[in-house]
Amino acid sequence: MSEHHRLIILGAGTAGLVAYKEAARHSKDILLIDPGPLGTTCARVGCMPSKVLLQVAKEFHSGRRLTERKLTRDASPAPDGPAVMQHVRTLRDGFASGAIKMVEKLGDRYLKGRPRFVSPDTLEIDGRQISADAIIVATGTRPVVPEPWQALGERLITSDTIFDLETLPQRMAVVGLGAIGAELGQALAWLGVEVQAFGRSERLAGLDDDPVNEAALEAIGQSMTLHTGHDVEVEAADNGVTVNFGEQRFEFDALLAAVGRRPNIEDLNLAALGLPLQDNGLPEIDPQRLRAGDTPVYFAGDLNGIRPLMHEAADEGRIVAHHALHPDADCLQRRTALGIVFTEPQIAQVGMPFSELPDDALIGKADFSDQGRAVILDQNHGLLRVYSDTEGRLLGAQMAIPGAEHIAHELAWLIQQNLDVDTALQLPYYHPVLEEGLRSALQGIRRQLEASRQRPDLPLCGDEDDPLAGARLTAGPGDE
Numbered sequence: 001m002s003e004h005h006r007l008i009i010l011g012a013g014t015a016g017l018v019a020y021k022e023a024a025r026h027s028k029d030i031l032l033i034d035p036g037p038l039g040t041t042c043a044r045v046g047c048m049p050s051k052v053l054l055q056v057a058k059e060f061h062s063g064r065r066l067t068e069r070k071l072t073r074d075a076s077p078a079p080d081g082p083a084v085m086q087h088v089r090t091l092r093d094g095f096a097s098g099a100i101k102m103v104e105k106l107g108d109r110y111l112k113g114r115p116r117f118v119s120p121d122t123l124e125i126d127g128r129q130i131s132a133d134a135i136i137v138a139t140g141t142r143p144v145v146p147e148p149w150q151a152l153g154e155r156l157i158t159s160d161t162i163f164d165l166e167t168l169p170q171r172m173a174v175v176g177l178g179a180i181g182a183e184l185g186q187a188l189a190w191l192g193v194e195v196q197a198f199g200r201s202e203r204l205a206g207l208d209d210d211p212v213n214e215a216a217l218e219a220i221g222q223s224m225t226l227h228t229g230h231d232v233e234v235e236a237a238d239n240g241v242t243v244n245f246g247e248q249r250f251e252f253d254a255l256l257a258a259v260g261r262r263p264n265i266e267d268l269n270l271a272a273l274g275l276p277l278q279d280n281g282l283p284e285i286d287p288q289r290l291r292a293g294d295t296p297v298y299f300a301g302d303l304n305g306i307r308p309l310m311h312e313a314a315d316e317g318r319i320v321a322h323h324a325l326h327p328d329a330d331c332l333q334r335r336t337a338l339g340i341v342f343t344e345p346q347i348a349q350v351g352m353p354f355s356e357l358p359d360d361a362l363i364g365k366a367d368f369s370d371q372g373r374a375v376i377l378d379q380n381h382g383l384l385r386v387y388s389d390t391e392g393r394l395l396g397a398q399m400a401i402p403g404a405e406h407i408a409h410e411l412a413w414l415i416q417q418n419l420d421v422d423t424a425l426q427l428p429y430y431h432p433v434l435e436e437g438l439r440s441a442l443q444g445i446r447r448q449l450e451a452s453r454q455r456p457d458l459p460l461c462g463d464e465d466d467p468l469a470g471a472r473l474t475a476g477p478g479d480e
């Protein structure tokens with residue numbers, strides 16, 4: 001007997017599970033297929049364990065800074081490697097358990113396995129054929145490991161294996177200076193591992209605004225030695241790893257490969273969709289509806305390479321579920337682009353990349369080396385650059401500054417609401433806060449605008465009968 005469903009979702013990661021929840025509001029006839037391990041990349045081996053490791057590392061770093069600043073006579077605490085790694089795993093397991101429980105509750109609406117397409121609407125799994133009105137492919141990505149590096153055996157570490165280490169190596173080569181290399185490299189360095197990081201390009205964490213990139217390289221270079229501008233050659237050595245970088249040769253105990261990720265599509269037989277496949281093995285997809293040609297197949301999450309971040313995978317899950325069940329529905333607008341790397345200083349990109357700005361874009365900047373709040377935090381380094389059009393409408397920003405996770409959100413919220421510099425400057429700024437640096441950058445743009453300012457940076461009085469006016473005017477802490 002043939003088996004048919006309203007919707008099949010391949011992959012129980014962030015995109016697949018969010019797609020499932022969205023689709024379940026409209027139909028009960030959904031089948032989710034995943035070979036495991038369950039728990040999502042973000043919670044198991046991605047966002048969450050990496051941030052736990054970084055947080056612990058930062059706490060040890062702060063302890064050392066107290067000693068360096070002669071604010072304590074006590075020795076700074078040294079990390080207990082096995083305890084740190086166990087702490088990471090304990091929190092990781094807690095984060096992953098929510099997604100695992102959600103799948104377990106699905107009963108026979110979840111199938112464990114690795115299916116392959118036999119036609120655009122039919123899959124084969126364990127000799128059984130299952131068709132659907134629509135199929136969502138959300139199978140995620142995995143770390144790229146260049147073939148010659150496989151010879152390193154257990155000395156080769158990726159983000160898939162690092163959190164299972166029982167203890168930390170003494171000397172680690174980190175290859176790749178994207179978000180993963182920057183975050184994990186700094187975390188290991190602050191946990192006492194001797195880290196040297198190698199990048200093919202001069203770019204750190206994808207920054208394309210040179211002054212911000214230079215500020216980031218300088219600040220991150222204080223926690224680990226950075227080598228940029230060449231590919232590495234890697235060889236297995238006695239009990240270790242040799243890294244050749246240009247004329248230089250280095251020895252390490254282990255190597256972290258952080259040179260990008262590739263889509264999990266090899267088992268899917270995408271050729272059966274009947275569409276030309278691109279170099280990355282995927283068919284071309286409509287960037288708004290994420291649909292492959294006129295097939296009933298949609299591609300969501302990291303595997304499509306559009307915006308490989310957790311909140312974007314979730315949004316893509318919503319988008320594909322919406323269109324898979326309502327193919328003729330209006331398309332949904334993407335949110336303002338936002339990417340944050342949790343190093344210190346934090347690195348963030350918002351809105352339009354620097355390389356895509358119009359030639360006449362205006363740029364305002366703030367140097368955080370003498371920003372009041374940054375000095376208090378003992379994190380006085382880095383640069384913020386904010387971009388607007390010639391009318392002062394905000395377009396984007398890049399930054400390597402303390403507190404970038406917050407400043408980047410504030411800017412993304414302003415940009416998505418289509419606000420201009422004048423309106424942004426009429427908002428409140430407390431003292432002493434990092435947002436005062438944002439205000440300096442915005443003021444820098446305003447100084448370049450042709451129209452001269454007519455009045456102080458305060459909104460005009462509104463309607464006296466407005467019942468919310470009191471709330472807007474309520475004063476600060478301490479006032480009853």
Ligand SMILES: Cc1cc2nc3c(=O)[nH]c(=O)nc-3n(C[C@H](O)[C@H](O)[C@H](O)COP(=O)(O)OP(=O)(O)OC[C@H]3O[C@@H](n4cnc5c(N)ncnc54)[C@H](O)[C@@H]3O)c2cc1C
Nearest residue numbers: 011013014015041042046047139140301302308309310313
């Ligand atoms: C170390 C690291 C740190 C990160 N930090 C951040 C961060 O701080 N913030 C952020 O926004 N993003 C971060 N990310 C990225 C984030 O984890 C991803 O954007 C997100 O997990 C992508 O979700 P997804 O649904 O596309 O894929 P996944 O969560 O990987 O889900 C894919 C699912 O598909 C399943 N699957 C695989 N093959 C098949 C198959 N053949 N058939 C069926 N199912 C299959 C897998 O088992 C998996 O369950 C980080 C990533 C890494 C690696």
Ligand SMILES: NC(=O)c1ccc[n+]([C@@H]2O[C@H](COP(=O)([O-])OP(=O)(O)OC[C@H]3O[C@@H](n4cnc5c(N)ncnc54)[C@H](O)[C@@H]3O)[C@@H](O)[C@H]2O)c1
Nearest residue numbers: 176177178179180181199200231232258259260308340341
């Ligand atoms: N905080 C975050 O949001 C966060 C954190 C970690 C990961 N991520 C996500 O995970 C994904 C993967 O990250 P990634 O850092 O592995 O990949 P990436 O593609 O972002 O960076 C890989 C880097 O390695 C370099 N490289 C490639 N081959 C090399 C070689 N042979 N020698 C030296 N350098 C080489 C590239 O030039 C690039 O700079 C990204 O999409 C990112 O969005 C996000």
